[in-house]
Every structure is written in C-alpha cells, then in structure tokens.
Amino acid sequence: MTKIKPFSIIALMAAAVTVSALLTSATTHDGKDTEDEKYKNLSTQTLTSNTPPSVPQSAMFAGENVDLTPQDRRERMDREMLSFCYSHINTMLQIKRANRLFPIVEPILKECGVPDDFKYLMIIECNGDVEARSSAGAAGPWQFLERTGREYGLEVNGEIDERYNIEKATRAACKYLKDSYEEYGDWLTVAASYNTGRANVTKRINAQKESKAIDLVLLPETSRYIFRLMAIKEIFSNPQSYGFMLRESDLYPTIPTAKEHTVTGAVSSWADIAKEHDLTYLQLHEANPWIRSASMTNKNGKRYKIKIPDTEALKYDPSKTRAHDSRWVVD
Numbered sequence: 001m002t003k004i005k006p007f008s009i010i011a012l013m014a015a016a017v018t019v020s021a022l023l024t025s026a027t028t029h030d031g032k033d034t035e036d037e038k039y040k041n042l043s044t045q046t047l048t049s050n051t052p053p054s055v056p057q058s059a060m061f062a063g064e065n066v067d068l069t070p071q072d073r074r075e076r077m078d079r080e081m082l083s084f085c086y087s088h089i090n091t092m093l094q095i096k097r098a099n100r101l102f103p104i105v106e107p108i109l110k111e112c113g114v115p116d117d118f119k120y121l122m123i124i125e126c127n128g129d130v131e132a133r134s135s136a137g138a139a140g141p142w143q144f145l146e147r148t149g150r151e152y153g154l155e156v157n158g159e160i161d162e163r164y165n166i167e168k169a170t171r172a173a174c175k176y177l178k179d180s181y182e183e184y185g186d187w188l189t190v191a192a193s194y195n196t197g198r199a200n201v202t203k204r205i206n207a208q209k210e211s212k213a214i215d216l217v218l219l220p221e222t223s224r225y226i227f228r229l230m231a232i233k234e235i236f237s238n239p240q241s242y243g244f245m246l247r248e249s250d251l252y253p254t255i256p257t258a259k260e261h262t263v264t265g266a267v268s269s270w271a272d273i274a275k276e277h278d279l280t281y282l283q284l285h286e287a288n289p290w291i292r293s294a295s296m297t298n299k300n301g302k303r304y305k306i307k308i309p310d311t312e313a314l315k316y317d318p319s320k321t322r323a324h325d326s327r328w329v330v331d
Helices: 006-028 035-047 071-085 088-112 116-126 146-151 166-184 187-196 198-208 220-237 270-276 281-287
Strands: 058-061 064-067 257-263 304-309
Touching: 058 220, 064 187, 071 088, 071 220, 088 116, 088 166, 088 220, 116 166, 116 187, 116 220, 146 166, 166 187, 166 198, 187 198, 187 220, 270 281, 281 304
Parallel strands: none
Antiparallel strands: 058 064, 257 304
16 A cells, blocks of 8 residues: 655645645635525535425315325326426426516406416427427427327428417317317316327226216326326426526527518528528527428419518627516526
C-alpha cells in the first residue's frame, strides 16, 4: 500500500478548506440568494427526492366527485400518479405545451358544452404535441383515426389532414364526446369509450351489469386511461406539490396570428406563399400543421384560411411569456 507523505495530507486539508470556503461564499451573497438560486435549490431538493406522491382521497372530474378510498381505485390512481411524477420529461413538456394549447381548446369546449376537464384527455392523447401520430395511424391532438375523423367532418387526404387542425379537431372531438354522453350519461365512461370505442364499453357494461366504466373490468390500457385523466388533472392543479418547479419563462407562449391568407384554388408551392409573408416553409407549416404536402391541387375549389403568424412573436423572448394558469409556476 502506498504511503501518503505528511505534507500531502496537509495540502489535501488546505484544499478542502479552500473548496468549503468557495462553496460558502458562492451561496451566501451576504445572506441573500438570487431568484435563480432559490429556484435552483428548491427544484433540486424536490426533483431528487424519491418520496412517492400522495394519493388524494377523492378527485373531481367533469363535475363528479370520485371516491378514491376503495382499494382498487386508490392503487390504480397511485400507479398513474407515480407514472407522471417520475416521468419528468413528458410531464414537464405537457405543462409547457399546455400553456400554448389550453387558450385555444378551453373556449371551444365551453362553446360546445363539453366539460373543461376534457382538455386533459387531449393532453394524455398527444402529450401536447399537435403533430403526434400513433403506430395505429391515429393523428393530431385528439388522435383521430382516419375513418373516425372523416365520420366527424374532418378532411383527411395526402394534401390536407384536418386531424392536425387544433380548432377543427377539437370541435370534432366535442361531437364524439357528446354523442357518447347521450349513450352513457357519465363522463368518465365517455372518456373510456374515447380510448377503446363505444361498442367495447357497451359490451362490457351489459356483460358485467355495471353502469360506469370505473367499476368495469376493461382492457388494461383503458382501465389506466380513466385514472391517467384524474392524475394529470391533479398534477396540473398543483405542480409544485409533485416536484415540478416551472417559471413563466419556462412555458411555451401562444404565437398570435397576424392575419389570414385565403386560398380557393390550387397551390403550386406552399413555400412560395411562406416567402410572400416573410416566413420559412417550416414556420408556415407549424402555424398550419394540417397542410401535409408541399403543394395542393384543390380540385373542388375549396376555401382554406391559412394562418400567418406574427413574425415578431416568432422571435422567442421567454421574459415575455405569461402563464395561462398561475398555479403552474413558482412565484
């Protein structure tokens, strides 16, 4: 074993004292942390904790108070709370993206008479990514399959896919949800049917002699789906309690539309239209993700309104971002 010389020990002790002094001076600043330092310290302490999240005794969804004290409900809720709280990347992105999406979706839900809580269904469907697409071919913020999208009035083809149009897709989703509510009269059962289809839910209701999906034996994915809705609402209602310490500058801002460009004929190049408005093709596409090709034949002469985003708003300035929901951010 190598012996350590006396002067080496002294040097090591001196270095340790120096490092300790540097760390102390770096954090005290005359006894006052900056806002960024407070945020950093708080978030580090919270996010590195392995404490499981508390499961509430009950949860409100679409105006109904759901009792979570029965064993099966508590454990199913616990699983989804753990999933969201320890999948930090996805949950953090969901909150960031919701700041941009909820101002668009909430008024449409209200206008259509669908409970506001269904905005969380959209979030868990697409993770807040308007251009999400599943392996089964479901697409857009509400994850419509092609057949269902067309059934509810959306244009779906190789050039235009309105499943990616957040306003039109939200209205189509509202129609589906209201149709389901007419059949079941229970919003959580409506949510289950959105995941697995009305035929499957109705079959199980008849076979198991229960009226609500929360009490049914369902496919594992659908069984979890109901509790994911309640869990994500709980976390969004108080993110700090579950380790998510965001500032307003961390959220994604709404990009306002400066004007609309109307198209009634063929488009030989969407890139040319983008250049006419001092945009890149990418920027035009992100404002209108339902445009799915570089050109459009538009054989039927249909009228399309193209959003032209505010070019100043596209110059990202996090300091100007404001929280749609004050509960999402730390003071």
